[in-house]
Amino acid sequence: MPLSPPTNRSCIHERSIQMSAFQRDDGLFDIESHLVDTKPMPIQRLLSPVISPPGAHLHDLWIRLTVEKDFIVKFVEASSDHTPYQICKNAESSLSVLIGERLGKGWTKVVKDKLRGVASCTHLAEMLIPMATVAFQGINGLRFKATLDGKVDGLSSLINTCYAYSDQREVVMKLWPNLRKDSLP
Numbered sequence: 069m070p071l072s073p074p075t076n077r078s079c080i081h082e083r084s085i086q087m088s089a090f091q092r093d094d095g096l097f098d099i100e101s102h103l104v105d106t107k108p109m110p111i112q113r114l115l116s117p118v119i120s121p122p123g124a125h126l127h128d129l130w131i132r133l134t135v136e137k138d139f140i141v142k143f144v145e146a147s148s149d150h151t152p153y154q155i156c157k158n159a160e161s162s163l164s165v166l167i168g169e170r171l172g173k174g175w176t177k178v179v180k181d182k183l184r185g186v187a188s189c190t191h192l193a194e195m196l197i198p199m200a201t202v203a204f205q206g207i208n209g210l211r212f213k214a215t216l217d218g219k220v221d222g223l224s225s226l227i228n229t230c231y232a233y234s235d236q237r238e239v240v241m242k243l244w245p246n247l248r249k250d251s252l253p
Contacts, residue, residue, distance in 0.1 A: 082106045087199060089206025092134075096142060099133045099203045101195045113152060125150040131163070131195050135203055137211075139171040146192055159189035163196070171200040 083105050090098040105127040110119050113126075120126065128150035134143040144167060146160035165182045169175070176197050183193040226233045227240055227247060234240065241248050 079108050082108065085195065085198075087202040089202050091206075091210065095137070097135050097137070097203065097207055099135065099199045099206070101131045101199050101202075103127060103129045103191060103195050105191075115153065127151060127191055129189075129191055129195065131192060131199065133166075133171075133196075133199055133203070135171060135207075137207060139200075139203060139207070141166050141169050141171065143167065148189070148192075151189075156189055159192060162188035163192060166196070171203050175200045 086102045088100050104125055106123050108122050110121055112119050130147040132145045135141055144163045146163050148157045169178050179196045227235050232239045
């Protein structure tokens with residue numbers, strides 16, 4: 069276990085999120101997310117006469133974003149298999165406001181601005197934010213296959229996008245020594 073050993077404790081909630089990126093035959097890309105919330109104990113749901121048994125899905129939500137290679141959203145689809153209330157399923161169509169938006173800088177703000185509060189389902193909106201990272205990992209992974217050959221041209225746009233790619237750290241020093249901060253004018 070990579071974390072330190074925990075103190076004695078009992079699980080009270082579990083959330084599983086699975087995300088994948090797919091290259092389609094038509095040149096587009098599908099980014100999919102699946103969220104499942106469960107409780108390890110029986111619970112009484114509000115407005116429900118039935119007690120949910122341990123492990124029952126409280127939320128079971130799906131999203132598919134279809135994007136172009138430039139990360140523009142062409143289509144979005146959601147499915148809510150299990151929700152706390154029947155009306156929650158109506159929020160699926162609210163995601164269509166993202167069509168035409170670009171996954172990239174400002175994506176989190178777009179999602180929050182367009183889907184905040186009563187405009188959509190909080191859980192669907194939360195799922196959308198990291199889907200951008202999955203898109204970048206998938207699409208750029210294909211785009212930059214040349215890195216396997218030791219060619220790193222075109223990847224300098226990664227500089228200062230994360231801790232490892234800081235223009236003051238070892239990774240940049242090794243890959244782009246001419247672009248290190250201390251070597252810039």
